[in-house]
Amino acid sequence: MAFYEQHAHPKPKTFISKYIISYDHKVIGKQFLWSGIFFLFVGGLMALMIRWSLGNAGEPFPIIGPLMFPETGGIIPPDVYAMLFTMHGTIMIFWAITPILIGAFGNFCIPLMIGCRDMAFPTLNMLSFWTFFLASIFILAGLFTPLGAAAGGWTSYPTLSTLVGSPGIGQTLWTLAIFITGASSTMGAINYITTVIVLRAPGMGYFDMPLTIWGIWLTSILNAIFLPVLGAGCLLLIFDRVMGTHFFLAGAAATTGSGDPVLFQHVFWIFGHPEVYILILPAWGIVSDVLAFFSRKPAFGAKATALCMTTISVLSILVYGHHMFTTQMSPLLTQTFMTLTMTISIPSSILFANWLGTLWKGSIRMNSPMLFALGVVFVFGLGGLTGLYLGTVTTDLFLHDTYFVVGHFHYTMAASVLLGGYCAIYFWFPKMFGKMLNEKLAYVHFFITFIGLNGVFGGMLLIGYGGMHRRIFNPFVYDFLEKLMPINNFVTVSALIMGFGQLFFVANFVYTLFFDKQENPGDNPWEVGTLEWTIPSPAPSYNFREIPVVKCGPHEMGNPNLTNGRDFQYQTEELVKA
Numbered sequence: 375m376a377f378y379e380q381h382a383h384p385k386p387k388t389f390i391s392k393y394i395i396s397y398d399h400k401v402i403g404k405q406f407l408w409s410g411i412f413f414l415f416v417g418g419l420m421a422l423m424i425r426w427s428l429g430n431a432g433e434p435f436p437i438i439g440p441l442m443f444p445e446t447g448g449i450i451p452p453d454v455y456a457m458l459f460t461m462h463g464t465i466m467i468f469w470a471i472t473p474i475l476i477g478a479f480g481n482f483c484i485p486l487m488i489g490c491r492d493m494a495f496p497t498l499n500m501l502s503f504w505t506f507f508l509a510s511i512f513i514l515a516g517l518f519t520p521l522g523a524a525a526g527g528w529t530s531y532p533t534l535s536t537l538v539g540s541p542g543i544g545q546t547l548w549t550l551a552i553f554i555t556g557a558s559s560t561m562g563a564i565n566y567i568t569t570v571i572v573l574r575a576p577g578m579g580y581f582d583m584p585l586t587i588w589g590i591w592l593t594s595i596l597n598a599i600f601l602p603v604l605g606a607g608c609l610l611l612i613f614d615r616v617m618g619t620h621f622f623l624a625g626a627a628a629t630t631g632s633g634d635p636v637l638f639q640h641v642f643w644i645f646g647h648p649e650v651y652i653l654i655l656p657a658w659g660i661v662s663d664v665l666a667f668f669s670r671k672p673a674f675g676a677k678a679t680a681l682c683m684t685t686i687s688v689l690s691i692l693v694y695g696h697h698m699f700t701t702q703m704s705p706l707l708t709q710t711f712m713t714l715t716m717t718i719s720i721p722s723s724i725l726f727a728n729w730l731g732t733l734w735k736g737s738i739r740m741n742s743p744m745l746f747a748l749g750v751v752f753v754f755g756l757g758g759l760t761g762l763y764l765g766t767v768t769t770d771l772f773l774h775d776t777y778f779v780v781g782h783f784h785y786t787m788a789a790s791v792l793l794g795g796y797c798a799i800y801f802w803f804p805k806m807f808g809k810m811l812n813e814k815l816a817y818v819h820f821f822i823t824f825i826g827l828n829g830v831f832g833g834m835l836l837i838g839y840g841g842m843h844r845r846i847f848n849p850f851v852y853d854f855l856e857k858l859m860p861i862n863n864f865v866t867v868s869a870l871i872m873g874f875g876q877l878f879f880v881a882n883f884v885y886t887l888f889f890d891k892q893e894n895p896g897d898n899p900w901e902v903g904t905l906e907w908t909i910p911s912p913a914p915s916y917n918f919r920e921i922p923v924v925k926c927g928p929h930e931m932g933n934p935n936l937t938n939g940r941d942f943q944y945q946t947e948e949l950v951k952a
Contacts (some may be wrong), residue, residue, distance in 0.1 A: 577923050584925050819875055
């Protein structure tokens with residue numbers, strides 16, 4: 375294919391065209407990455423403040439506490455605590471995880487890994503980032519309003535999120551920000567779906583795509599279908615708050631014949647449970663590839679893994695009701711949702727078993743991406759097992775509003791996605807920037823993070839099983855919960871350890887990017903065969919001078935018949951028969 379038959383960007387000549395208003399998917403991916411890392415810091419700081427409040431009730435938050443809360447001497451007040459856990463959850467999901475795994479690596483990896491020069495709609499791609507940036511302004515603006523930011527929980531159920539429960543403008547800005555960032559993600563989803571379908575390199579069938587692309591592509595399909603549902607709910611909530619409507623007004627049904635707060639829960643979780651898989655599918659795909667790359671063998675059951683991810687995506691549409699077992703749902707419905715929830719564990723278990731099959735008898739290389747991938751295997755396995763108790767009606771009725779749910783959710787989502795995001799950063803950093811992150815610092819970062827992470831979320835499971843509620847400012851005024859104080863203090867110390875571990879990542883990232891004068895590690899430092907490693911590092915503005923022709927799958931490694939001095943094949947090479 376000739377050089378200009380497919381859209382290719384001219385090399386940018388100004389600072390603005392190179393770094394600000396860029397149509398290059400790689401630059402847009404980096405913009406999402408920087409944004410996600412910034413909000414990861416903001417959301418992480420809020421998490422530390424939450425843990426400090428729970429573990430050291432009545433004590434001022436160190437260093438910045440007196441500056442932020444001078445009227446209380448640096449002690450976090452109850453209304454601020456409610457704001458913190460609301461904003462922490464919202465920011466981590468929509469402004470940290472989403473931009474890093476979907477915005478950054480979706481943008482960066484899709485064209486490079488399927489062998490095209492850019493996204494199908496470059497202008498829409500550029501607009502998706504700046505729409506996200508606008509939403510970021512709104513979500514942060516709430517922190518500076520007279521009554522503070524939203525404080526109705528990250529789910530913002532009415533009536534907590536109506537004018538009755540949240541009279542300030544902060545909740546309105548929160549709802550507007552969610553609506554706008556949903557529009558941004560929908561733009562990206564349309565772009566990703568179209569690009570994968572239309573612009574795959576010649577010879578690349580769907581099962582020749584790396585599993586990373588499968589994960590991001592399935593995520594995009596779920597985003598395109600269900601983000602408009604959340605957007606509709608947010609729009610109706612804005613109408614209730616600003617225009618005096620009563621879609622979610624409690625008691626409205628008795629006077630006007632319409633209005634029900636539980637309606638918002640249905641709308642939210644119709645999106646909210648697919649959102650769990652929207653966030654985790656990219657991490658699953660990345661881990662499935664990385665385990666194969668660093669085990670130096672083909673991914674075990676790669677087609678089955680892709681089909682399992684597809685099956686999970688379909689079933690995720692049907693199980694949202696298990697979030698609402700405590701809303702006096704009909705017992706017939708609860709049994710149906712419980713059965714479907716248990717069913718979704720079958721393809722999840724096959725996916726997990728395939729990971730173990732990939733590792734079995736592999737020639738494992740313990741580089742930093744592999745460490746984080748192995749961490750995902752552990753925490754997702756533990757998080758998935760704890761989910762069985764919450765998918766069962768009888769146990770969920772006891773555990774639903776406790777810290778057991780928080781521990782399960784964070785193991786399944788926060789831990790898996792955080793470690794998966796770090797895995798992606800360490801793996802594609804050479805392709806993004808032409809440098810290698812320091813492996814020794816990466817090891818320290820991983821082990822401190824992994825130890826602290828399991829202390830935090832494992833401790834949450836224990837105190838949740840003991841009955842600690844997940845939304846009380848100071849639960850230890852109750853005698854039966856006061857006995858859980860030692861475990862709760864352990865969780866807080868673990869959170870501080872985990873936060874300390876992130877300093878090693880920041881130091882590694884900043885030093886390598888701005889101060890390290892290392893030589894370029896080469897075009898393919900990890901020695902893998904996917905298409906992005908067949909071009910120079912960092913990737914040129916046009917990606918591929920000639921569109922590649924794919925002749926084999928992405929995991930052709932460890933073939934004893936290879937005679938070229940390598941233990942892997944590029945996807946552009948004819949498959950050597952084993």
